[in-house]
Amino acid sequence: MSGLSHSEVTVFLLSIGVMLGMARAMGELMRRLHQPAVLGEILAGVILGPTILGMLNPMASQFLFPMEGPVAVAREGLVTVGIVLFLLVAGMEVDLSTAFRQGKAALSVSFFGMAIPFALGFGAAWLAPGLLMKVPEGRELVFALFFATALCISALPVIAKILLDLNLFRTDMGVVIVASAIINDLAGWLIFAVVLSMMSTAAGAEGGAGMSVTTSIGLTLLFAGLTLTLGRWVLHRILPWFQAHLSWPAGVLGMAITMALLFGAFTEWIGIHAIFGSFLFGIALGDSRHLRERTRATLDQFISTVFAPLFFASIGLKVNFVESFAIGPVVVVLLIATLGKVLGCTLGAVLAGMNRQESWAVGFGMNARGAMEIILGLLALDYGVIDQPMFVALVIMALATSMTSGTLMQRVLKRQAVVNFADLLNARCFVRSMKAQDRRGAIAELSNLIVAGTSLDRAAVEEAVWARELTMPTGVGSGVAIPHARIKGLTLPLIAVGISDDGIDFDSPDGAKARIIFLILTPENDNGAQLQILAGIGRMASNRKVPFKLAESSGFTEFLATLRADQAEGQAH
């Protein structure tokens, strides 16, 4: 509590509260627009930093986010811990066994997916650096190596999310993509570690504890090799001991974070950045099947919600994105990065024997760069290897590729995103206390509601649902019923929900009256949507407690809140 004065503590807490709040709010906004949350988190920093707040009100910006002095140092310390822990979680997502399983195809995709962008990037930065930035004399090689590496790294977390959204995660193609991204991540970061140790030496700083580049590279490779073999083996053996003999989950959580910090300190000491150490430790830890889902979820949730947004927002504080925007580098970087990655990965997939459509999908999927690119760029900026316009170009490239990757894959595969029935609910199509007392009445009441504001014919809808109901009753047990029909001319699925206080008999197998009735209309030819909606509601109803709680909701918001929380908890298990 000493070290920072009273007013410094006030500013420090206020500033990180504002950063976190803004980052979370913008992250949620982006999620609503089906964009990666990291985009919003970076935007939050742009708003609070020199780009916007600094322009509108330099005093406020300087007061809240000073670039020097104790408040700045305390903020940097917290952000550094944030990025180290974020890389721990990112490493835990890397599943080495997946990479082994699809060995051949993944090797082919990741090899060409790295070699081609690397060659293109190196060529461009070496032969025509002027297109990108004014490279300081004597730094040509380091810059070219950095630029080549930056172009060849993918972003596993973003890719995994896209595959989940498209329901491709467990398909053969999905596994190939994830496996390639894992190999790509691992190899890319190793190359980057080497480039980093060159950068820190080139920077002429006190870096690397005075080691030569060769020593630093040798130590890096040795350390990575040991962590991924011996380290993994030891962790797998001691985790059960931690769980058996220490308090749970504090024992494992505390160990994971302690080790991530110590590994980070070690790699920082040998001259590459701290994030490399915590990333490697994360891989070794996440690979053990003894790490329980709950522990993984607690680490992931807290770090992704608190530390990662703080880190990404802090980026915008350092750079003026408007002043440092230069169209030249942005276009060149985007072009080379996309061309190299998409062509390289597609080629790799074709050579591994995948068909053309799938190969293009692999190429587009692997093009997402996400957060990793930005972290790389920030380090290069700190070491003075790149200038601000080049950094801005890298950030824009990373965000643009992440934002388009999913859409492009979807186009190539003509695949629709998975429908989550909760996304289709809205307050207008919700009745807290239904008037109807029987099946027919309930269907009529909800049909009336669902057609309001559409061009659908009420009578036709009611008739179609009732006809379907007569072929087989739709009570699914646990007090839930799902009357439904396919409707000609409909383009998107619609759902109306009613809660019946007394319950309505929908002839459910468990004999219980239905208290929650979902009326579901789907387009005539969209088999997938109907199946996904029915399966989603079925899964929800399989835990008796959830329908019971839903039926007691005081209104739509509480109803949706219960549903969302149940879905999120189901995913975490």
Next chain:
Amino acid sequence: MSGLSHSEVTVFLLSIGVMLGMARAMGELMRRLHQPAVLGEILAGVILGPTILGMLNPMASQFLFPMEGPVAVAREGLVTVGIVLFLLVAGMEVDLSTAFRQGKAALSVSFFGMAIPFALGFGAAWLAPGLLMKVPEGRELVFALFFATALCISALPVIAKILLDLNLFRTDMGVVIVASAIINDLAGWLIFAVVLSMMSTAAGAEGGAGMSVTTSIGLTLLFAGLTLTLGRWVLHRILPWFQAHLSWPAGVLGMAITMALLFGAFTEWIGIHAIFGSFLFGIALGDSRHLRERTRATLDQFISTVFAPLFFASIGLKVNFVESFAIGPVVVVLLIATLGKVLGCTLGAVLAGMNRQESWAVGFGMNARGAMEIILGLLALDYGVIDQPMFVALVIMALATSMTSGTLMQRVLKRQAVVNFADLLNARCFVRSMKAQDRRGAIAELSNLIVAGTSLDRAAVEEAVWARELTMPTGVGSGVAIPHARIKGLTLPLIAVGISDDGIDFDSPDGAKARIIFLILTPENDNGAQLQILAGIGRMASNRKVPFKLAESSGFTEFLATLRADQAEGQAH
């Protein structure tokens, strides 16, 4: 990443890694010795700080934990965030509705439990300050007020833990104690906030944004009042909206931490400390039944495992506990604190109509001070209101009362701590693959194991268990059997466990063969222990997945790890 140099980042990460690792390790050690974890966490700081490491190797201590410069500032920033978030979690444990339910008795206990130690403390510090420390001229009133307040605050978290361990948490007496501790906490902190604003003015610092003491106190009371009424009401209403419309649990987690930081910044600004704001926000948040168990658990687990240990360890870095130890203040503080609290609470309980035995138990229970006392003391030390020997005396008093409280309650009530069967298992009494093929053989095999190293007679034990088995078979389903008997002359329960690969028929209601056999011996007259062990195993077996996983364990450590994780997850739900 700028702001801190390369080598400063290295030292910073290394030092917090070492602090966290040491704090967790010592915390676990104390838990093993049935002592509060906070004791170990403070000891970790004492080991790493000037008291021990600083004596043995001043260079290492100065290198890792400098008291000035960027590394110190970054560490202080992180520790400040840590204590603010710890108070958020502590606030969330305060359940105002519990306090209302046992209103009369709780009011009586908490009133006398505060008034008497307050009066004693104020009297001693005002009339004979020399017994405690050399009070600087002009600070006599502030010192006396601080000392009086410090003596009258209890520690809800420690008290709740003791009641849980003694299985008293849901008894009438337990509820009275918890309710009293809640009122005590709330009133004590309000009084402390008032003293704090006097302290910060007395310190002559820039504190309180230049406000007068009256303004500062007025704002504090207004803010507390608004947070606990309007704030609670608003939170209760917006939580479902957050869960329905934002990502889960990130939406609620991010909001909780953002608000804790902002409330902290506000109270720091009005001249009381930041912890007061996050504590109040925690109470308002924790009170809503819309806050889901999972969100609560994630916040609690991460903060208690990472931030709280860092904070408590940091205390030991500031003070030399050997140099600043003075027997005088330690004895006086311990005496006045214990006398005032125990007598006051016991009197309050008697006046509320409780019997003598229970009243003493209430008195001893409320005497635990735990972490809160130490936080108070640290603030007073920072403001220069107390000196280091006085601070050390307060820390020792807080730890000593926390350590003895449970034992004294147990003595007065002649009550035993709850037996958790997992604590009774050990590797010596575990067989991975039993040879026995039938019931009789299994009982013989495990009896043989359990008597080794004891003075029990093998044949007698086997006969007693078999006789019990014949009256009613002990297969409980899900592949678990629990043959058991009471044994004359035994003083503590014993358990042996065997896993049978083929399964042994124990005539279970579900017809499944038993794969895990627990042989349980309990003292002849200890009904409680036997019931608690059988119930614990029954609860474990009620989730079919757990026995299945246990039966596949590769050895004792994995067996115990699975069991512990299941128990912890069961508690969190």
